[in-house]
Amino acid sequence: MRILGVLLRKELEATFTSPVGYTIIAVFLLVLGYTFSLTLVATRVANLNYIFHQIYVLAILLVPAATMRVFAEERSTDTLELLLTSPVHELAIVIAKFLATLALILGMIGGSIVYAAILGIYGDPDWGPIYSGYLALVLLGAFLVSIGIFMSSLTENQVVAAALTLGTALMLWYADSVSGMLPAPFDSLALNLSLIGHFHAMATGSVFLSDIGYFVTMTLLALFLTVRRLEAR
Amino acid sequence: MNIVTSTSEAVPSPAGAQDAEGALTIRARGVSKRYQSFVALHPLDLDIRRGEVFCLLGPNGSGKSTFIRMLAGYLTPSSGSISVCGHNVVTDGLEARRLIGYVPERVPLYNFMRVGEFLRFAARLRGVQEQNVGREVARVVELLALDDVVRKPIRTLSRGYRQRTALAQALVHDPDILILDEPTNGLDPRQIMETRALIRTLAGRCTILMSSHILSEVEKTAHRVGLLLNGKLLGVRAIAETPNLEAWFLSVT
Numbered sequence: 001m002r003i004l005g006v007l008l009r010k011e012l013e014a015t016f017t018s019p020v021g022y023t024i025i026a027v028f029l030l031v032l033g034y035t036f037s038l039t040l041v042a043t044r045v046a047n048l049n050y051i052f053h054q055i056y057v058l059a060i061l062l063v064p065a066a067t068m069r070v071f072a073e074e075r076s077t078d079t080l081e082l083l084l085t086s087p088v089h090e091l092a093i094v095i096a097k098f099l100a101t102l103a104l105i106l107g108m109i110g111g112s113i114v115y116a117a118i119l120g121i122y123g124d125p126d127w128g129p130i131y132s133g134y135l136a137l138v139l140l141g142a143f144l145v146s147i148g149i150f151m152s153s154l155t156e157n158q159v160v161a162a163a164l165t166l167g168t169a170l171m172l173w174y175a176d177s178v179s180g181m182l183p184a185p186f187d188s189l190a191l192n193l194s195l196i197g198h199f200h201a202m203a204t205g206s207v208f209l210s211d212i213g214y215f216v217t218m219t220l221l222a223l224f225l226t227v228r229r230l231e232a233r
Numbered sequence: 234m235n236i237v238t239s240t241s242e243a244v245p246s247p248a249g250a251q252d253a254e255g256a257l258t259i260r261a262r263g264v265s266k267r268y269q270s271f272v273a274l275h276p277l278d279l280d281i282r283r284g285e286v287f288c289l290l291g292p293n294g295s296g297k298s299t300f301i302r303m304l305a306g307y308l309t310p311s312s313g314s315i316s317v318c319g320h321n322v323v324t325d326g327l328e329a330r331r332l333i334g335y336v337p338e339r340v341p342l343y344n345f346m347r348v349g350e351f352l353r354f355a356a357r358l359r360g361v362q363e364q365n366v367g368r369e370v371a372r373v374v375e376l377l378a379l380d381d382v383v384r385k386p387i388r389t390l391s392r393g394y395r396q397r398t399a400l401a402q403a404l405v406h407d408p409d410i411l412i413l414d415e416p417t418n419g420l421d422p423r424q425i426m427e428t429r430a431l432i433r434t435l436a437g438r439c440t441i442l443m444s445s446h447i448l449s450e451v452e453k454t455a456h457r458v459g460l461l462l463n464g465k466l467l468g469v470r471a472i473a474e475t476p477n478l479e480a481w482f483l484s485v486t
Binding site for chain 1: 305306330335345354402
């Protein structure tokens with residue numbers, strides 16, 4: 001536990017001293033503020049469904065920028081050699097990086113709580129879908145971060161890592177659209193892999209264990225693959 | 234400011250110079266590394282004794298760094314085994330790595346940290362007890378004359394200070410074995426002399442395995458030398474028994 005704390009502190013410092021993190025948060029809040037204002041003026045409806053789907057798209061676009069440096073930078077500056085030749089288990093290294101990057105993404109998503117507060121002050125929103133929407137965003141963030149970290153462990157080129165993460169997220173996003181063109185049993189497999197399919201239900205107030213299970217399983221799978229990748233050297 | 238070192242040119246003899254197995258610190262048996270069809274290191278056997286300064290000599294691409302990286306736990310051998318004080322570096326990797334201080338050829342430093350902060354991080358990473366972190370960091374700062382830069386960001390350091398900081402992080406947990414991959418690479422003549430003097434100071438206190446492709450460096454710092462060429466260990470010689478290292482090198486290669 002002590003080593004995990006040491007690594008986590010280092011990762012948090014690396015994450016929050018980098019201008020990339022602040023740029024991502026700034027872009028996110030700027031775009032979201034713009035769309036929130038437009039949506040509220042246009043619909044005058046006190047819910048955040050539209051905002052949650054905006055955040056979904058922004059997260060898919062911005063998380064790769066946050067995760068691309070995680071291992072790729074350590075590899076290109078040889079500091080990965082320092083970590084992996086220390087008496088530290090690979091799992092601790094991966095968890096520390098995952099938690100630090102997730103902290104950045106949760107900070108970014110947390111900035112949108114101000115919109116929920118505005119709705120609460122000036123309207124009478126149904127809080128159930130808002131709570132479930134934020135649960136969906138946390139699970140989505142964890143999932144995208146784990147995918148990004150895995151992709152970053154595959155290469156020392158940050159741009160390649162970001163492109164691989166974005167490509168994987170987009171393929172999972174459109175998996176349900178592809179399912180209609182596939183023969184059984186691949187159609188149901190593609191449907192069950194669909195990112196938007198599992199996100200949409202929670203973002204609109206329907207919480208199913210299967211959706212939570214999807215995000216948790218995929219996150220753990222990506223982290224497991226990252227550990228295996230580090231061990232295979 | 235000079236690094237705190239021995240002023241003697243002689244390398245102190247290893248403490249356990251006898252051939253008894255208990256005196257062995259590093260034991261490699263049939264160790265090889267293969268990348269698909271390319272053999273980076275052919276199977277080699279090597280014993281390094283406690284307190285010894287052992288140098289792997291060979292040109293670039295001869296397999297020195299490959300062996301060193303396998304010993305440090307960064308690469309996994311394709312065959313054979315390496316043990317460090319009885320701990321297998323693969324199956325008992327955490328214990329083995331606890332005993333090792335390692336400076337790769339390209340110094341691995343976090344540029345966003347300050348020198349002191351980095352050394353404290355390295356100490357904690359290597360398992361130094363929290364109450365001893367300050368004391369151990371102060372020890373290596375004094376040993377490597379880093380007092381002037383201890384509060385400076387690493388990104389502002391000169392090449393020489395970066396090398397010293399990398400050495401300090403490798404020594405901060407007082408390791409039994411110090412591994413230095415081309416430790417004088419890219420340093421100016423004064424820094425090279427200081428690094429050699431430091432190695433002489435540490436000789437006897439811990440086992441040192443270093444690599445080099447410079448014959449004069451090997452003669453001045455090592456007790457024994459192993460010659461690697463094209464991934465093959467061609468021979469091992471004691472420096473004291475090899476008056477003309479260059480002639481031996483030419484005869485073997």
